[in-house]
Amino acid sequence: MYTQAEENYLKVIFTLQKVKEEPVNTNLIAEKLSTKASSVTDMIKKLSAKKLLSYQPYQGVMLTKTGRSIALKVLRKHRLWEFFLVDKLHFKWDEVHEIAEQLEHIQSDSLVDKLDYFLGLPKYDPHGDPIPDKAGNFTGEELISLKDMEIGERGILKGLKDSSNVFLKYLDRKNMVIDDQIEVVEIENFDRSVLIKTNWETFYISEQVAKNLLIKRKSDEL
Amino acid sequence: MYTQAEENYLKVIFTLQKVKEEPVNTNLIAEKLSTKASSVTDMIKKLSAKKLLSYQPYQGVMLTKTGRSIALKVLRKHRLWEFFLVDKLHFKWDEVHEIAEQLEHIQSDSLVDKLDYFLGLPKYDPHGDPIPDKAGNFTGEELISLKDMEIGERGILKGLKDSSNVFLKYLDRKNMVIDDQIEVVEIENFDRSVLIKTNWETFYISEQVAKNLLIKRKSDEL
DNA sequence: AATTATTTTTAGACTTATCTAAATTTATTT
DNA sequence: AAATAAATTTAGATAAGTCTAAAAATAATT
Structure with missing residues (x-):
C-alpha cells in the first residue's frame, strides 16, 4: 500500500514522462505538485528505495514497471471517478477535478472494478482522456x-x-x-x-x- | 477543514456519547480507535484548543456544538456512501464498512448533496442506521x-x-x-x-x- | 576554459500523529 | 484511611512529509 503523497508523485511523473520520453527533472515535478525541489528530492529517494523509479542524482527520474503500474491504477481511478461525477451526479466537467484528486486515493480493488462496471466500462473520461483498463492498457483509440x-x-x-x-x-x-x-x-x-x-x-x-x-x-x- | 484523524476522533466520541450521556473517557476512545491512551490525550488537547470538545483533565470529554456538527457530517457521508456501495455497486452489507471509512473523509459539500439526491435521499443506511440530513437532523423515525x-x-x-x-x-x-x-x-x-x-x-x-x-x-x- | 547562472541536493528544522515508559491522579479495596 | 489498582497524563522518541537556507553539481555564456 502506498501513501497519497507517493501516489501523487508517481502519477505526476507518469504524465510528465508521457510528454517527452526523457527522464523527468526535479523542478518540473515540484512545479506540478506545487511543492519545493528539496521536497521532491526527498520523496524521490524514498520511491527509488522502493524500486518504483530509477534515479541518478542530478539526472532526473524514470518510473520502473512497478511504478508505472501504480501510476496507471491511480489514473484509472481518477478518470473513472470523474466519469461518475459527471455522468451520474451531473457535475459540470470543470468541477470534478479536485474531487477526483481525493477519490483517486481510495483503496479497494473491488470498488474500482464494480464502479467501472456500474459506469458501463467507459473508455474515456469527460475530458476525453483515455481510461486504462484493469490491466493498465488503453483499449480506446487515441482521440x-x-x-x-x-x-x-x-x-x-x-x-x-x-x-x-x-x-x-x-x-x-x-x-x-x-x-x-x-x-x-x-x-x-x-x-x-x-x-x-x-x-x-x-x-x-x-x-x-x-x-x-x-x-x-x-x-x-x- | 479538519484532518482525517480529527474527524475520526470526533465521530467515535459522538457515537460513544450517544450510548450514555456522560463524558467519554480516554480509554474507551483509545480502544475504539485501536490506538493508545496517550495518543488520545494528545489529540483531545488539540481538539479542545479548537473548541470542538470540552475537556477537564482526568474527567473525560464532551463534544461542543461545533464538534457534534462535524461528527454528524462525517456520519452522514459514511452512511450515504455505504448506501451507494450496496444499492448501486451491489456490495454485500458486510463488505462496505472499511471502504466507507475512507470515503467519509472526502471533502466536498456539493458532492455529498448530489450523492444524497442521486441515491433518492435515503433515511437509513444498509445496516439500518439513520442517515442525518444536510442540517444534521435524523428525519426517519428510530428503528x-x-x-x-x-x-x-x-x-x-x-x-x-x-x-x-x-x-x-x-x-x-x-x-x-x-x-x-x-x-x-x-x-x-x-x-x-x-x-x-x-x-x-x-x-x-x-x-x-x-x-x-x-x-x-x-x-x-x- | 573560466565565469556565471541554473538546477539539484544536503542539512537542519517544523508539524502531525503516533508510540513507550514513567509519573501522576483518581478509584477501589482491604 | 492507607494501600493497591486502574486510568490518565507527561516526557521524550519516531516517521512522514514538508520547508528554508546553504552547498554542490551541471549547464550556459562570455
Whole structure:
C-alpha cells in the first residue's frame, strides 16, 4: 500500500514522462505538485528505495514497471471517478477535478472494478482522456482534435480540451453533446473554419472551436 | 477543514456519547480507535484548543456544538456512501464498512448533496442506521428490533443488527429483502419465536432472528 | 576554459500523529 | 484511611512529509 503523497508523485511523473520520453527533472515535478525541489528530492529517494523509479542524482527520474503500474491504477481511478461525477451526479466537467484528486486515493480493488462496471466500462473520461483498463492498457483509440480531421472523415465527439464554462455554454447552444456523430463537410482555407454535419444540422465552427473538440475516429470496419 | 484523524476522533466520541450521556473517557476512545491512551490525550488537547470538545483533565470529554456538527457530517457521508456501495455497486452489507471509512473523509459539500439526491435521499443506511440530513437532523423515525413489536403491529424491514454472511444467506432463503412489509401475527410464549407475515408468506422466525431485524414502525396515518 | 547562472541536493528544522515508559491522579479495596 | 489498582497524563522518541537556507553539481555564456 502506498501513501497519497507517493501516489501523487508517481502519477505526476507518469504524465510528465508521457510528454517527452526523457527522464523527468526535479523542478518540473515540484512545479506540478506545487511543492519545493528539496521536497521532491526527498520523496524521490524514498520511491527509488522502493524500486518504483530509477534515479541518478542530478539526472532526473524514470518510473520502473512497478511504478508505472501504480501510476496507471491511480489514473484509472481518477478518470473513472470523474466519469461518475459527471455522468451520474451531473457535475459540470470543470468541477470534478479536485474531487477526483481525493477519490483517486481510495483503496479497494473491488470498488474500482464494480464502479467501472456500474459506469458501463467507459473508455474515456469527460475530458476525453483515455481510461486504462484493469490491466493498465488503453483499449480506446487515441482521440484527435477535430481540426486535424480531413474532409469527408467522420467521428464521434468524445471529449473537450477546454472545459471552461463559456465553452460548455457554447456547445449547449449548438446542441452538441458527448457521443454525437460528426462529419467534416468542408474546411475553409481562409480561416480554417470547419463546416460540420451533426445528427441534427450542418453548420460552421471556428478553428478555435475545432481545436478544442476531441474526436474518436470512425473505424472503417462499419 | 479538519484532518482525517480529527474527524475520526470526533465521530467515535459522538457515537460513544450517544450510548450514555456522560463524558467519554480516554480509554474507551483509545480502544475504539485501536490506538493508545496517550495518543488520545494528545489529540483531545488539540481538539479542545479548537473548541470542538470540552475537556477537564482526568474527567473525560464532551463534544461542543461545533464538534457534534462535524461528527454528524462525517456520519452522514459514511452512511450515504455505504448506501451507494450496496444499492448501486451491489456490495454485500458486510463488505462496505472499511471502504466507507475512507470515503467519509472526502471533502466536498456539493458532492455529498448530489450523492444524497442521486441515491433518492435515503433515511437509513444498509445496516439500518439513520442517515442525518444536510442540517444534521435524523428525519426517519428510530428503528426498533422486531422482537420488541407487539402482536398485530406492522412495519417495514429497514436494516439488520447482524450483517454476517450466514445471516444474509438465511434471509435470502426466506426471500426477505430491505423494504419488505412485515406483520407480527403471533408470538410464541415458550421460546419467544415470532410468526410473521410478509408480502409473500407466513412463517416462524426464532427470537434470535427477530432480535436482528430492524423495523420501521408503520405509522397509523395510512 | 573560466565565469556565471541554473538546477539539484544536503542539512537542519517544523508539524502531525503516533508510540513507550514513567509519573501522576483518581478509584477501589482491604 | 492507607494501600493497591486502574486510568490518565507527561516526557521524550519516531516517521512522514514538508520547508528554508546553504552547498554542490551541471549547464550556459562570455
